Amino acid sequence: MDLEKVFHMKGGRGETSYSENSSLQKKAADKVNHITVEAIKEMFLESKPMSLCIADLGCSSGPNSLSNIKELVNAIERESRKLFERAPEFRVYLNDLPTNDFNTIFQALPDLYRELKKGRNHGSPSIYIAGYPGTFYGRLFPDKCLHFIYSSNSLHWLxxxxxxxxxxQGDSTNRKSIYISENSPPKVAQAYFEQFKQDFSLFLQSRSDEVVVGGRMVLILLGRNGPNYVDRGTAFLWEILYRSLAILVSKVRC
Structure with missing residues (x-):
């Protein structure tokens, strides 16, 4: 299965959409928002680019990405005012897989522009936002063009x-499970670890070619509290999904 062609969050703005069910992801990002803001401020004060390029890798289709972009733009504008200097223009690339619902994000852009314009006597900041479809496990951007890279709740997806x-024989050794469970043999956990190591290494190698000297990167991804790969903090959701799928399959009539 080619995940790049079929994998995506639930699009639209309906009751079951990612847009309406991404508050948990926002809560995680908000917890480290001070780190994110401090990172882009440090980069800006060191290099002071006239045109600042930001990439959100794994933006999905909900409101979280644009909310984060607003925070970053506001932070840089505050620093510019402190220095009595004109704020840079902002180039923002929203990246996700080609099957992502970019339309929902684009439809929310007018609201973002209105919010950025509020309380500004000099008008809204110069900000240019574009969708950038493709997998981040490999090169996406030209050499040395990004000042700030941000990715939240995306890199745990292989x-x-x-x-x-x-x-x-091509059969799964994971004993009919869809995740690393308590019944999974050690080989399964090792296989997932090796795949993550390969993917993450490729991600870092690709970004190292794309980020400018002195650029910054903030990555937020799912983890666990201890060395045991079966963590109740994350595994219980997969167990519920697995049981639901098993019941669904059992009711299929041949």
Missing amino acids: SRVPPGIYNE
Whole structure:
């Protein structure tokens, strides 16, 4: 299965859409918002670019990405006022897989522009936003063009199902489970680890070519509290999903 062609969050703005069910992701990002803001401020004060380029990798289709962009723009404008200097223009690239619902984000742009214009006597900041579809496990942008890279709740998604979970006959060794469970053999956990290591290394290598000297990167991703890969803080959601799918399959009539 080519995940790049089929994998995406639920689009639109309906009751079951990602847009209406992403408050948990926003809460996680808000917890480290001070780190994100401080990182882009440090970069700006060191280099003071006239045109500041930001990339949000794994933007999805909800309101969180634009909310974060507003925070970053406001932070840089505050620093510019302190220095009695004109704020830079902002180039923002919103990246996700090609099947992502970019239209929902684009439809929210007028609201973002209105919010950025509020309370500004000199008008809204110069900000240019574009969608940038493609997998971030590989090169996306030209050499040395990004000043700030941000990714929240995206990098725990792997580029593919780890091939190491299959035996020589092509059958899964994960005992009919869809995640690393208490019943999974050690080989399964190792396969997921190797795939993550490969993906994350490629991600970092690709970004190192794209970010300017002195640029910054903030990555927020799902983790666990201890060395045990079966963590109740994350695994219980997968268990609920697995049981739901198992019940659904059991009711299918041939």
